[in-house]
Amino acid sequence: MHNFEFVKPSSVAEAVAALASEEAQPLSGGQTLIPSMKARLNAPETLVSLMGIAEMQGVCPDAGSLVIGAATPHATVAAEAASHFPGLAALAGQIGDPAVRNRGTLGGSLANNDPSACYPAAALGTGATIVTNAREIAADDYFQGMFTTALEEGEIITSVRFPIAEKSAYAKFLQPASRFALTGVFVAKYASGVRVAVTGASENGVFRWAEAEAALSQNFSADAIAELTCPSDEMISDLHGTPEYRAHLVGVMTRRAVAAAR
Amino acid sequence: MSQVKMKVNGREVSADAEGRTLLSSYLRDLLGLTGTHVGCDTSQCGACVVLVNGKAVKSCTAFAADLDGAEVTTVEGMANPDGSLGTIQQAFQDYHGLQCGFCTPGMVMSTAALLADNPKPSEEEVRHYLEGNICRCTGYQNIVRAVMAASGQDAGALAAE
Numbered sequence: 001m002h003n004f005e006f007v008k009p010s011s012v013a014e015a016v017a018a019l020a021s022e023e024a025q026p027l028s029g030g031q032t033l034i035p036s037m038k039a040r041l042n043a044p045e046t047l048v049s050l051m052g053i054a055e056m057q058g059v060c061p062d063a064g065s066l067v068i069g070a071a072t073p074h075a076t077v078a079a080e081a082a083s084h085f086p087g088l089a090a091l092a093g094q095i096g097d098p099a100v101r102n103r104g105t106l107g108g109s110l111a112n113n114d115p116s117a118c119y120p121a122a123a124l125g126t127g128a129t130i131v132t133n134a135r136e137i138a139a140d141d142y143f144q145g146m147f148t149t150a151l152e153e154g155e156i157i158t159s160v161r162f163p164i165a166e167k168s169a170y171a172k173f174l175q176p177a178s179r180f181a182l183t184g185v186f187v188a189k190y191a192s193g194v195r196v197a198v199t200g201a202s203e204n205g206v207f208r209w210a211e212a213e214a215a216l217s218q219n220f221s222a223d224a225i226a227e228l229t230c231p232s233d234e235m236i237s238d239l240h241g242t243p244e245y246r247a248h249l250v251g252v253m254t255r256r257a258v259a260a261a262r
Numbered sequence: 263m264s265q266v267k268m269k270v271n272g273r274e275v276s277a278d279a280e281g282r283t284l285l286s287s288y289l290r291d292l293l294g295l296t297g298t299h300v301g302c303d304t305s306q307c308g309a310c311v312v313l314v315n316g317k318a319v320k321s322c323t324a325f326a327a328d329l330d331g332a333e334v335t336t337v338e339g340m341a342n343p344d345g346s347l348g349t350i351q352q353a354f355q356d357y358h359g360l361q362c363g364f365c366t367p368g369m370v371m372s373t374a375a376l377l378a379d380n381p382k383p384s385e386e387e388v389r390h391y392l393e394g395n396i397c398r399c400t401g402y403q404n405i406v407r408a409v410m411a412a413s414g415q416d417a418g419a420l421a422a423e
């Protein structure tokens with residue numbers, strides 16, 4: 001790994017200032033960035049740790065939403081969100097393994113936007129608001145394809161506001177070697193309708209399955225979507241599964257999530 | 263270079279580390295604590311797990327400088343004060359929870375983290391918690407037995423695979 005200058009500010013303002021320097025990059029849990037620096041896919045000159053910033057930590061209910069600091073580790077979300085938003089907490093508790101959950105963070109996951117990551121499904125499936133140092137971004141505008149987001153250079157996610165669902169669940173079909181989702185579906189029921197977000201399946205990253213949302217908004221039961229199939233166009237093809245296999249999994253995982261929702 | 267201080271196995275330590283110095287190399291190369299093993303160096307195997315402020319962390323996937331001031335426990339810290347094997351280590355020996363031993367430091371530290379949270383885990387909870395610790399030798403059965411024994415439960419009653 002190439003060497004770099006390490007800085008650890010204690011406020012968002014200091015972090016933003018440090019990120020203004022040439023070739024600077026934020027570091028949260030490092031569970032994605034450190035392996036990619038070892039592989040020399042990233043070689044920042046300055047690494048700005050966000051893990052010393054108290055205002056970016058914590059899980060806090062606020063007027064029908066759950067606001068989670070971007071630097072909150074997955075394990076903390078799994079434990080502290082459980083009584084407020086069980087579907088979201090259960091998703092966080094299924095990420096990777098215990099050691100990954102102790103370091104990896106919400107903000108790091110959403111900034112990275114891996115096409116097989118779990119949190120993007122929760123953010124899109126709840127219609128969350130991504131709060132940065134500069135603005136608020138609706139999840140529908142935030143995810144812009146595999147590893148691509150609306151974030152600008154030097155912009156950092158500070159927290160995420162998740163509207164609490166009446167019922168929700170995440171159904172993950174585990175890819176056991178990577179521990180990511182081969183395909184995962186987050187389903188959330190609100191008074192205004194149902195949202196269904198799919199990860200791990202599409203070459204364009206996380207997406208909403210509109211037909212299933214319409215059917216489930218009429219009748220929130222697995223039977224309501226028994227006849228629906230998700231089109232396999234532009235789905236990922238790799239040694240783990242064909243596009244048709246993934247499209248089939250989307251249907252199965254959506255029905256499982258609906259059946260499990262609480 | 264910057265001075266990075268930690269409390270490792272109850273002892274205050276300090277060493278000059280580069281930005282890129284991983285916790286695993288801080289422990290092994292700068293402090294000479296080679297009990298922590300680096301199996302994959304790609305965050306996959308769990309051989310390098312240590313406790314950071316009581317929580318299981320892959321030491322190959324954290325920078326030492328980011329953990330300045332942390333309390334760290336490694337497998338060297340799991341022995342009894344007289345140098346004899348601690349309860350978890352002894353259970354791994356008694357139940358043949360290792361063959362080559364490469365994964366063992368990570369297994370012992372993950373077990374310590376599990377039992378601190380959940381002193382009497384079920385077999386299923388043990389298997390689930392150790393998902394991030396890969397062993398190429400044992401087939402896991404005896405590792406699970408060792409963890410059950412270390413938690414004072416009946417290790418003989420495990421279902422056969």
Ligand SMILES: Cc1cc2nc3c(=O)[nH]c(=O)nc-3n(C[C@H](O)[C@H](O)[C@H](O)COP(=O)(O)OP(=O)(O)OC[C@H]3O[C@@H](n4cnc5c(N)ncnc54)[C@H](O)[C@@H]3O)c2cc1C
Pocket residue numbers: 025026027028029030031032033034050070071094095096097100103104105106107108109111112114116117118119151155156157158178179180181305306
């Ligand atoms: C073995 C293993 C299994 C895993 N399994 C899963 C899984 O099942 N599901 C899953 O979803 N993920 C999984 N992950 C990924 C894990 O969840 C990571 O923690 C996460 O993707 C990145 O979060 P991080 O805090 O570690 O970010 P980092 O690695 O520190 O950073 C990732 C990227 O985001 C940028 N960044 C970090 N924080 C911010 C911020 N606040 N604002 C803007 N940019 C930021 C960084 O510059 C970097 O480009 C796994 C990882 C490993 C090693």
Ligand code: FES
Pocket residue numbers: 299300301302303304305306307308309310311320321322323
């Ligand atoms: S050496 Fe750290 S996870 Fe394998």
Ligand code: FES
Pocket residue numbers: 359360361362363364365366396397398399400
């Ligand atoms: S004992 Fe050899 S890898 Fe586990």
